[in-house]
Structure formats: structure tokens, C-alpha cells
Amino acid sequence: MKSLILDSSTRLLVLTGAGVSAESGVPTFRGMGGLWENRPVEEVASPQGFTEDPVRVWRFYSQRREGAAGVHPNPGHTALAEWERHLGDRFLLATQNVDGLHQRAGSQRVVEMHGNLFKTRCSNCERPPMDDTTVYPEGTVPRCGACGGSLRPHIVWFGENLDEADLGRIGEFLTRGDGKLVFLAAGTSGAVWPAAGLVDQVRKLGGETWLVNFDPPENAERFRHFVQGRSGELLPRLATLA
Ligand SMILES: NC(=O)c1ccc[n+]([C@@H]2O[C@H](COP(=O)([O-])OP(=O)(O)OC[C@H]3O[C@@H](n4cnc5c(N)ncnc54)[C@H](O)[C@@H]3O)[C@@H](O)[C@H]2O)c1
Ligand SMILES: [Zn+2]
Incomplete structure (x- = not known):
């Protein structure tokens, strides 16, 4: 398997979707047949x-x-928390999940783009x-x-806008300029916004792009690397921490 090198110059943005929690037993909407x-x-x-x-x-x-x-975090969540411990401020996790499993696995630098199931307003x-x-x-x-x-x-429901502050935090991380930018999307089709928008932005900035997904991506040509399979199996084996 190809290896994602996380060294002292890497600045990594990870985007996760419902697929990352599927192995924890949280169904994706598609898994529920929509x-x-x-x-x-x-x-x-x-x-x-x-x-x-x-x-x-x-x-x-x-x-x-x-x-x-x-439910409980799976090895995919745990791997991302470990990458964050290695990279520190050169790591940011943008998640479309609302289940809180990333934080329960130890992730701290998390932008919850679609809100949180355990919050009410x-x-x-x-x-x-x-x-x-x-x-x-x-x-x-x-x-x-x-x-x-x-x-x-x-x-954040269908048809509603994402929080500007959340988008701002991701934008700032992308354009910060230090290190070598890498973007990895996991458990999200990659074809819909924001995954699709982020991959294009990263490419424009000269960054490296990865997709880990169970189904084949509808936009394979946009990501430099595609690794097909389950994130709970693949993420723990994907990175080399240097
Ligand atoms: N766990 C959650 O918090 C959760 C669950 C369902 C939906 N949602 C919300 O609804 C929105 C839409 O979700 P959706 O379910 O339609 O997304 P979706 O079904 O479009 O995306 C899920 C993607 O994950 C992939 N996938 C499935 N199992 C996987 C695995 N084990 N490893 C890697 N990839 C896997 C599928 O191939 C698919 O492309 C989400 O963005 C989210 O805000 C959240
Ligand atoms: Zn009120």
C-alpha cells in the first residue's frame, strides 16, 4: 500500500464523512438507503x-x-488522533460527522462542519x-x-449554510503557508461540496491529495492518490510517522 508520509514539514488537513463512523455501527445515510x-x-x-x-x-x-x-470510536478514529499527536498544530480535522466520535478518540483540533448531535439550540x-x-x-x-x-x-441541515467561522478556520489552515500541505478525505464520496471544493483548493495551492473511501470516487481524477477500502482498516496502516 502507498504510504502517506507525515514528517516535520507536513501540514495535514483531514476531511471525514459518515463512512469513517460506519465501522463503529453508525449507519451512513446511504447505508440507510437514504x-x-x-x-x-x-x-x-x-x-x-x-x-x-x-x-x-x-x-x-x-x-x-x-x-x-x-457506539465506540474505531481504529480509523484512533489513527487520526495519533496523527494529530504527532503533528500538533500542523494538523486540522474537518468533519462532516455529528456523532462526536473523533473527540472521544482523542482528536482535539476538530471543526464540526455539520454541527453536533449532542447540542441543541x-x-x-x-x-x-x-x-x-x-x-x-x-x-x-x-x-x-x-x-x-x-x-x-x-x-447543519440540507439546504442550510455552513458556519462562516468554521469555513474561516479551514481556509486559514489551508493558506497558512508553512510546511508542505497535504489533504486527505476519508469516508466521504469526494464528489460533493465541501470535499470537492477542498480538493480543488488544495491542488491550486500545490498540495498533495488523498482519498480513502469504500466506494470508488466519482471524481477520481481530482485526487492524486485513491486508496479504496474501509477507513477503519486502512487509516491505521496508511501513514508513516517520521
Ligand atoms: N456518523 C455521523 O455523524 C453521520 C452519519 C450519517 C450522516 N451524517 C450526516 O449526513 C451527511 C450525509 O451523510 P451520508 O451518509 O449521506 O454520506 P454518504 O453516504 O454520501 O458518504 C458516505 C461515504 O462513505 C463511504 N463509506 C462507507 N463505509 C465506509 C467505510 N467503512 N470506510 C470508508 N468509507 C466508507 C461510502 O462509500 C460513501 O462514499 C453527512 O455529511 C453528515 O453530516 C452523519
Ligand atoms: Zn429561544
Whole structure:
């Protein structure tokens, strides 16, 4: 297998997607057939879906909280935490996952681009998001203690924008200029934004690009290196720490 060299000049940005948590037992949306209760998952993961049926949305996220609380990081998560310990500030992990498994594996420099399953915020007022592991009883929608509005999961839903501060942190890391830039995407198709946008940006900056994914990439030509397989098996063997 090709080896990703992580030496004293490497500056590594890793982007992870749902595939990285699949081996922990957290299904990808595609793994669920894109369906939940036989309806497109977008219906419970979009602002429209929340307006139409907040009870359904909370049932979905309460189930996901229950599911994610009972799983554990896999060797793929652990490998990324080890790379970070080796590289320090020359490492940044941007994740599209909301399950918190990277942090539980020891990752510290993490940008949660799609939010966090264990945070809740008000859909109505500007109160900051709060930690929340509650599995709400069927049929309920929690209310904001400050304004009485409906609380919602702190998740970036389909059709919503990513946080500017998160994008800024990734942009700064990319353009920092020190060391040799490397980008690795894992468990994400690589064909959709932001993976696709990031790989193009890194190429423009002259960086090296890697993709580790189970399914073949739809944009193979964009990544310099593609390693096909399961991230929990491949990531622990991929890097040479020098
Ligand atoms: N664990 C989570 O937090 C989680 C799970 C599902 C969805 N989501 C959210 O929904 C969004 C859409 O997710 P999605 O599920 O449609 O993504 P997706 O299905 O498009 O992407 C998953 C990718 O991972 C690959 N994959 C599957 N198993 C893998 C493995 N073991 N190793 C490596 N690659 C593997 C698949 O080939 C696929 O390309 C995500 O960006 C995320 O915000 C989060
Ligand atoms: Zn409120």
C-alpha cells in the first residue's frame, strides 16, 4: 500500500464523512438507503421538515442520540488522533460527522462542519447552543427556557449554510503557508461540496491529495492518490510517522 508520509514539514488537513463512523455501527445515510421510516431522510434533516413536523424530527434525532451514545470510536478514529499527536498544530480535522466520535478518540483540533448531535439550540432566539444528550419522549418538542420557541438539534441541515467561522478556520489552515500541505478525505464520496471544493483548493495551492473511501470516487481524477477500502482498516496502516 502507498504510504502517506507525515514528517516535520507536513501540514495535514483531514476531511471525514459518515463512512469513517460506519465501522463503529453508525449507519451512513446511504447505508440507510437514504430512508428513515420509509421516507427520504431529507424530510427529517431539513428546515422545511422541522417546520412541517418537529415531533418527527425530534424522534429521528432522539433515536440517533440513543444510537450514537452506545457506539465506540474505531481504529480509523484512533489513527487520526495519533496523527494529530504527532503533528500538533500542523494538523486540522474537518468533519462532516455529528456523532462526536473523533473527540472521544482523542482528536482535539476538530471543526464540526455539520454541527453536533449532542447540542441543541433555539430555532427562534439567539441563545447560544447548549450541550444536550436528552432522548426526548415520543411526541414532544423541547421548548426554549428563554423565549418559549421550539428547540432544534444543532445540526447543519440540507439546504442550510455552513458556519462562516468554521469555513474561516479551514481556509486559514489551508493558506497558512508553512510546511508542505497535504489533504486527505476519508469516508466521504469526494464528489460533493465541501470535499470537492477542498480538493480543488488544495491542488491550486500545490498540495498533495488523498482519498480513502469504500466506494470508488466519482471524481477520481481530482485526487492524486485513491486508496479504496474501509477507513477503519486502512487509516491505521496508511501513514508513516517520521
Ligand atoms: N456518523 C455521523 O455523524 C453521520 C452519519 C450519517 C450522516 N451524517 C450526516 O449526513 C451527511 C450525509 O451523510 P451520508 O451518509 O449521506 O454520506 P454518504 O453516504 O454520501 O458518504 C458516505 C461515504 O462513505 C463511504 N463509506 C462507507 N463505509 C465506509 C467505510 N467503512 N470506510 C470508508 N468509507 C466508507 C461510502 O462509500 C460513501 O462514499 C453527512 O455529511 C453528515 O453530516 C452523519
Ligand atoms: Zn429561544
